[in-house]
Amino acid sequence: MTINSIVKRIAVPLIYLMTIASCSRPENAPALVADPDNGGIALPRGFYALVVADDLGRGRHIAVRNNGDIFLALQELKGGKGIVALRDTTGDGKADVISYFGDLPGTGIHIHKDHLYFAHDTAILRYKLRQNDLLPDLVPETIVSGFKREYQHAAKTIAFDTIGNLYVNVGAPSNACQQNDRTPGSPGMDPCPILENYGGIWRFKDDVLNQTQADNGSRFATGLRNCVAIEWNSRVSNLYVVQHGRDQLNQFFPDFFTDEDNANLPAEEFFLLEEGDDCGWPYCYFDFQKGIKVLNPEYGGNGDSIGRCAEKKNPIMAFPAHTAPNDLIFYHQDQFPDRYRQGAFIAFHGSWNRSPLEQEGFYVAFIPFDNQLPAGTWEVFARNFAGVEPVNSPGDALHRPMGLAVGRDGSLYISDSVKGTIWRVFYQ
């Protein structure tokens, strides 16, 4: 054989094959090895998962730094600390260094402008991140303080736009603003005084210390019962939230609502929020099956009447009742296939109040988007967190998806509230 013919017959095809092999893996696909069972969760074809860490505590929201470091908020202190920091030093995706810091428990957590922002139930703090260290400066600054200690819908969650604003979900300490909360037949207060300081999204500056809601906060949107899932979509410059709808229609107004009605009403609403929006709580709820906003029975509703609800903001999408949407992120990376880009992921923590019917949720959903709006129906993306089916009571669930974050490489991170398990989902 001549040199030329060797090149033609062997080297060129070999180079061709090597190029094909490397191009078949998407750009930015990490060279990760999935857990044999994908960490126990079920994913669409082509997606895999590994468990980054487990038994971290009662996990809440999660943040991932560009260098891959992970921060998890805890609902309860573990060893006296409320935030977990994790670092993978070997590149296999599993956490090798796990450190606890912070003296307060909380829910919201977010990396923004070189700081780790952390939302306790009554205050928003931030820790200065250091360039190479896992742990930030351990003495936090207070950005917002003085939220009143409440015992219902007290968790604070946060989002940031790109022009210096911090958005805070201030949940309403109430189910439907009844005169006597959660009491059969008790009418709603009209107008609802709770809306003055709760039941909406408040906006603050993201870098001014010691702000308070009264002096520095401006109410961005109202009529929102509790929106644990809140996110700024930087691609379209809009704020989005997903609301926890009211509970126990059957228990408080049995003349109008059966057990089955209660299990299916109201929908959890997904909103694109603009300043000044009024989304209707407590006067209204969204009927998933009818596709309209109707009056709550506390305000004279009977399941059909609309009244003032005709003027309230409608959702861009509605989800099954009581599924507890607890986090929302928009996917802006390019590891996942094209159809996932721009889309939204929502973590549904799982219901408690569909009893005596089965509970629902305990999955991460995906919604394709085209610019500002959904471009199709929603689908379950990751499931089997609960580990049992059906789930009759949320205490039966082995895991409940709670927090979402996207790494710089495009991996999707999911946190769990039962044991603090963190999954890293990737596409290969």
Added chain:
Amino acid sequence: MLFILVSCKGKKVAAHTGSEAGELVYKKYCLACHQDNGSGVPGMYPPLIKTSWVQGDKTRLIGILLNGLEGKIEVNGQVYHTAMPPHQYLTDQQIADVLTYVRISYGNEADAVLPEEVASARNQSQPTN
């Protein structure tokens, strides 16, 4: 073996003639939060399973049902801090029935609550903290 597994699921473990009325009250007013098996909701509503809160002091227990409960409590080693609303609209008989039912269900073993005891506690009307 199967029997042990079944009973360990946390369902009612004893026959409860006379507490059917209590079970009806439970299903209507308590089940949503405390759940069909008494397990409550993690982080939100405490379990009623084998706890001194249920089996212990009757006056305290009646007071919780009458006046509600707000603030952190620890039940079986876990902390809960979601408010429980008052249930003063239930009659003395209903409260006696449902507490009697819960005190012999979910692994609990304690004596009945009488309507007179509820009436007496209602008259005192002391909020629990």
